[in-house]
Amino acid sequence: MSETDAPDDPRPDEAPDLGAPDLGAVRRRERRVLTILGVLLAVGALVVWLTIPSDETLLERAYHHEDPETRVEAAQALVVRGYWMDRSPEEILAFLEGVPENVRVFLRDAHPALARAARPARVRREAAQK
Amino acid sequence: MSQSFIGPTPDRRALDRLALRAENERRPLGAVDLILPLGVAAVLRIALAVAFMGTAPMGDEASYLRLGGAWQEHGTYTGSWAPGYPWLIGTVQGMAGEQAANAMRLIQVILAIWTGAYLARVAAMFGGRRAGVVAAWAYALYLPLAAFSAMIYSESLFLAALVPASYHLLRFAREGRLAAPWWRPILAGGFLGLAALTRESTVLFLFPAVLWTAFALRGHPAEKRAGGRSFRLWAHGSGPLGLAPAAIVLLSFLCVIAPWTARNAHMFNRLVPVGVTAGANAKSGWNAPDINFDLAGLPVAADQSSPLAGQLRARLRGEAPAPWHGRTAANRADQVRYNVIDGAHFIADHPGFFLRTRLVEFADLVSPLSFVVRQLRLVDGVGEPFSSGASRWWLGLLTILSWPLLVFLALWGWATARDAHPLRTFATMTVLCTSSVIFISGFSRLRIPMVPLLIVLAAIALSGSRERPSVQRRAVASLAAVVVVLAWLPSLGPAGLSLSELW
Numbered sequence: 001m002s003e004t005d006a007p008d009d010p011r012p013d014e015a016p017d018l019g020a021p022d023l024g025a026v027r028r029r030e031r032r033v034l035t036i037l038g039v040l041l042a043v044g045a046l047v048v049w050l051t052i053p054s055d056e057t058l059l060e061r062a063y064h065h066e067d068p069e070t071r072v073e074a075a076q077a078l079v080v081r082g083y084w085m086d087r088s089p090e091e092i093l094a095f096l097e098g099v100p101e102n103v104r105v106f107l108r109d110a111h112p113a114l115a116r117a118a119r120p121a122r123v124r125r126e127a128a129q130k
Numbered sequence: 131m132s133q134s135f136i137g138p139t140p141d142r143r144a145l146d147r148l149a150l151r152a153e154n155e156r157r158p159l160g161a162v163d164l165i166l167p168l169g170v171a172a173v174l175r176i177a178l179a180v181a182f183m184g185t186a187p188m189g190d191e192a193s194y195l196r197l198g199g200a201w202q203e204h205g206t207y208t209g210s211w212a213p214g215y216p217w218l219i220g221t222v223q224g225m226a227g228e229q230a231a232n233a234m235r236l237i238q239v240i241l242a243i244w245t246g247a248y249l250a251r252v253a254a255m256f257g258g259r260r261a262g263v264v265a266a267w268a269y270a271l272y273l274p275l276a277a278f279s280a281m282i283y284s285e286s287l288f289l290a291a292l293v294p295a296s297y298h299l300l301r302f303a304r305e306g307r308l309a310a311p312w313w314r315p316i317l318a319g320g321f322l323g324l325a326a327l328t329r330e331s332t333v334l335f336l337f338p339a340v341l342w343t344a345f346a347l348r349g350h351p352a353e354k355r356a357g358g359r360s361f362r363l364w365a366h367g368s369g370p371l372g373l374a375p376a377a378i379v380l381l382s383f384l385c386v387i388a389p390w391t392a393r394n395a396h397m398f399n400r401l402v403p404v405g406v407t408a409g410a411n412a413k414s415g416w417n418a419p420d421i422n423f424d425l426a427g428l429p430v431a432a433d434q435s436s437p438l439a440g441q442l443r444a445r446l447r448g449e450a451p452a453p454w455h456g457r458t459a460a461n462r463a464d465q466v467r468y469n470v471i472d473g474a475h476f477i478a479d480h481p482g483f484f485l486r487t488r489l490v491e492f493a494d495l496v497s498p499l500s501f502v503v504r505q506l507r508l509v510d511g512v513g514e515p516f517s518s519g520a521s522r523w524w525l526g527l528l529t530i531l532s533w534p535l536l537v538f539l540a541l542w543g544w545a546t547a548r549d550a551h552p553l554r555t556f557a558t559m560t561v562l563c564t565s566s567v568i569f570i571s572g573f574s575r576l577r578i579p580m581v582p583l584l585i586v587l588a589a590i591a592l593s594g595s596r597e598r599p600s601v602q603r604r605a606v607a608s609l610a611a612v613v614v615v616l617a618w619l620p621s622l623g624p625a626g627l628s629l630s631e632l633w
Contacts, residue, residue: 026308030374033312037381041388048392052399069205076206077397082460106204 055083062095068102075103079111089121159254159262167263168246171270175242175279179235181515182280187231188508189426191282195231199223210406210462213390214328215284231282238279238286245286246270248293249582252300256550257590265589272536273529274574275581277502285578288328293582295321296556299339299379303346303552307372315343319379323386330405335563335579336383340376342559346552347372400463409466415570416473418453418483420490423573424499425624427508428631443620446490451480491572495565496537496614497621498530499628500574507631522632530625533574536584537614543587545607546596553590557583 053061053074058081061074078084084092096104096118107114187195197209198219207213222237223230246269254262269275278285298318302310322339326332348371387404394402414421456472459465477484506522509515516522544554557580564580590596599607 023308027374029312030307030378033316033378034374034381037316037378037385041381041384044388044392048395052395072204073206073397076208080397080462081399082462082464085460102204106206110200110204110208 053077055081058083059095062099062103068100071100071103072106075099075107076110079107079114084114084117089118089124093118093121093125157259159250159259163259163263164247164250164266167250167266167270168243171246171266171276172239172243174270175239175276176236178277178280179232179239182505182509183232183235183515185509185514187282188505189423191231194219194282194284198230210410212284212327212330212405212407214324215287218287219282234282235280241286241290242276242279245289245293245582248297249586252293252297252553252582253586253589253593255297255301255304256547256553256586257593257595261586261590261593261595264593265586268536268585268589268592269582272581272585273525273532274500274502275578277500277505277529278578281501281505283501283575284328285575288325288332289578289582291321291324291328292332292579295319295325296560296583299343299346300552300556302343302375303556307347307375310375315375315378316382318343319382320386322379323383326383326387326404327390330407331567331576332579333403334566335560336380338559338563340380342556343379344371344373344376346555347375394463398461398463400461402463406462406466409462409469411570412466412469412473413456415491416470416476416484418450418476420447420450420487421571422494422624423575424494424497424501424504425628426504428624428627441623443490443493443623446486446493446620448483448486451476451483488568490620491568492565493572493617493620495568495572495574495577496617497574498533498618498625499621500529500533502526502529503628503632507628519633523629526629526632530629534618536581536588538611539588539591540584541587541607541611543589543591545599545603547587547590548595548597550590550595553583553586557587 055078058074058077062071062078065071065074084095092114096107096115099107193209194216197207197211197216201207201216201220202223207216209216218237219230219234222233226233246266249269250262250266253265257264275285275289295318298314298321302314302318305314322332322336326336391401391403394400394404398406454472454476457468459468503526506516506526509517509522516525540557544557547554560583561580564577567576
């Protein structure tokens, strides 16, 4: 009886004798794939961690970045970070009026609460102008 | 020995022949075998898609379309869900304009065919060609799934990634560590990553799937049959856990979601792997209000004392304590943490209520109701599709009956499927992971991840690839059947109410 013809083998006659496998080769192959993926993830995570923009950078981008989509991304990031939560209505109004048109349209459509938060400042200004 | 891209492996084709050939297989499943069932699947889904075209978006449909539209228009994502589906809608809107919803329905038909082909291959891997064909037919005609092609919900896209991921994991377990190509675990993890980018709850499934991979690759029957003494010692029973291949699956998953996680880090200044839905889920699921999305739009549903709306369901829940409203955080990512902590305090303060409501969530999860029944109820305007009471009632009834039928056939298949050990453990794990959502919320849409594997198990049983089950397996299947049947009792009222509304 060959080594492949174990009594509990359900299909002994179909088993090819492949000899001793090179287990080390399989382990080496898996290690290489793991190393490549691990290095990719580690380097990526480090780069991301080092490049996270501060609130001030985002504010600057929302006002002045040349790419319109980057401006909108920055404005969105400020909203989800809660940057405007503790700001005065005057500050919010100044931002809404100072950003480029595409950011203003975006904030009006996606975050109407921001315009509502700025309303008291607008009302006060209009009253002062009268 | 053949050469892989990095090193030598044993003759893969010889191992594949042993590993991938089901017991009753005379010739493998071919594309020709699937033309008819998947053709019927396409026709049925196109018919449903056309019927739902032009209907007003309902529930989450409107939110998905709005998010996709805003992404396309402004170039940024503003939602809290996983981004995959809104991104697809936004891309399609860029091409199809106002017809984006209808174009999405047709794209979902194509995705459904892709999913069906993979599902048939899973069934064929364990039950042979006949099981593959039966699975394709069952998938084609299973209405609760077919209807998702016609609705603007993420399920079609999600299954188009999850089912291939399941296929590659199962095939990996079937081939074994030595015979599988080097890219198999990468593809499995990659598809899982894509599924997570479509539905965040895939993360619940990730670690069990990785652990399953490590165990499934230990002791492999094909390797046992094929190798010499050292081969057998390494590969069968006493062999090591497949930790390295499992880690490859995990890292591949992380590589796929990494770009979105990086975007989230820049956006929130926090680690947010996929989305920020957990906070809203904790607020609705770990709280006092009762939300069953399958009953949305039913005026009587709010009245829990009505026998039709489900008196038993109301009795199970019992007296509800005062709900919590939670703290407000500035950063949306912090809001998730606050809600989870507040929800956990609510559970600690009312453990009895929490456990009773989990019974109700389980009943809602396995209810014969489904999202298409809800959608048919909501589409009732004169001149809209399915405005005829008879067509809606019959479609609703067939949909309601198909779920119990699938559950019983799948349990039969789970108990009796021959030569299907990895499939059985994988299906068990998937069902347990899917059912674990009841600890947050439960309704028929959330059971979708387990449906493809239930279809595969049912198809294997129907195709005759069966063996005499062990006593333990019979006991587990019987117990599961009893639990599910008992869980249907609270749903009988809502199901009857839904059908009477459809007429």
